[in-house]
Amino acid sequence: MTSPLFRRLSTNSRNRAFKIVILGQNGVGKSALTVRAITRRFIGDYDPFLENTYSFSCNIDGDTVAMEIRDTAAEDENSRLEANIKWADAFIIVYSVTDRCSFNECSRLKILINSYAKKPKSTGQNAGACTPIVLVGNKTDCPQERMISLEEGREKAFEMGCVCFNEISVREERDSAINILKALYKQCRRPGRRAELQQRLSCPPLSLSIPSSADDSADDYAALARQRGRRKALYTIS
Numbered sequence: 001m002t003s004p005l006f007r008r009l010s011t012n013s014r015n016r017a018f019k020i021v022i023l024g025q026n027g028v029g030k031s032a033l034t035v036r037a038i039t040r041r042f043i044g045d046y047d048p049f050l051e052n053t054y055s056f057s058c059n060i061d062g063d064t065v066a067m068e069i070r071d072t073a074a075e076d077e078n079s080r081l082e083a084n085i086k087w088a089d090a091f092i093i094v095y096s097v098t099d100r101c102s103f104n105e106c107s108r109l110k111i112l113i114n115s116y117a118k119k120p121k122s123t124g125q126n127a128g129a130c131t132p133i134v135l136v137g138n139k140t141d142c143p144q145e146r147m148i149s150l151e152e153g154r155e156k157a158f159e160m161g162c163v164c165f166n167e168i169s170v171r172e173e174r175d176s177a178i179n180i181l182k183a184l185y186k187q188c189r190r191p192g193r194r195a196e197l198q199q200r201l202s203c204p205p206l207s208l209s210i211p212s213s214a215d216d217s218a219d220d221y222a223a224l225a226r227q228r229g230r231r232k233a234l235y236t237i238s
């Protein structure tokens with residue numbers, strides 16, 4: 001990915017951009033999601049060994065928001081993964097709905113985030129419990145190859161304490177990727193939102209939300225939460 005649209009960042013950048021790391025097993029579409037979010041384009045093939053951090057800005061409800069997004073490489077060794085987790089403010093964990101292995105990998109990544117994520121300054125809480133994570137099931141354009149149902153994805157998001165869950169097709173959908181980034185930002189950076197989120201995530205009931213593109217799912221999600229004896233989904237991003 002060498003497009004001049006991208007500005008590569010040094011790892012010790014001091015700007016105050018919102019930092020997001022994309023994690024997931026190889027081949028799930030991390031690079032595709034990153035490129036789609038920044039350029040709205042879908043490019044078929046990406047170098048699986050490249051890890052890149054990109055800066056860009058986007059308009060969120062009239063505000064220009066600076067973001068840094070790190071697309072991690074498939075072969076990242078654990079020490080690199082640890083560094084990436086420590087760097088981030090928030091995470092997108094991606095699996096492919098056509099690949100059960102990639103789905104199982106999400107739980108391992110959540111455990112690593114629990115171990116390594118930045119500790120919130122304001123509280124002595126477990127860092128992982130307060131770390132905003134979005135779970136994304138990609139490749140919904142391959143229904144014949146689907147191995148993970150929407151319900152399984154939602155259940156996993158509950159288990160992992162994710163703030164959002166959505167299924168998308170990076171290939172087919174132009175705006176889903178950027179909507180996920182915006183949703184994550186809104187959950188974390190709006191004035192007062194981060195503290196509220198941390199407080200709620202530190203409680204046993206999980207707080208979950210649905211990006212605006214999945215409005216229809218919000219009621220289902222809330223119903224699932226009630227069925228499981230958990231609090232109704234706390235946020236619906238508009």
Ligand SMILES: Nc1nc2c(ncn2[C@@H]2O[C@H](COP(=O)(O)OP(=O)(O)OP(=O)(O)O)[C@@H](O)[C@H]2O)c(=O)[nH]1
Nearest residue numbers: 026027028029030031032044048074139169170171
């Ligand atoms: N059908 C389909 N293919 C996709 C989609 N998103 C990505 N792909 C394809 O999946 C393959 C892997 O995509 P990448 O973006 O390189 O995946 P990655 O997770 O970055 O892979 P690594 O760099 O190896 O970790 C490529 O051939 C993409 O074209 C999608 O939504 N639908």
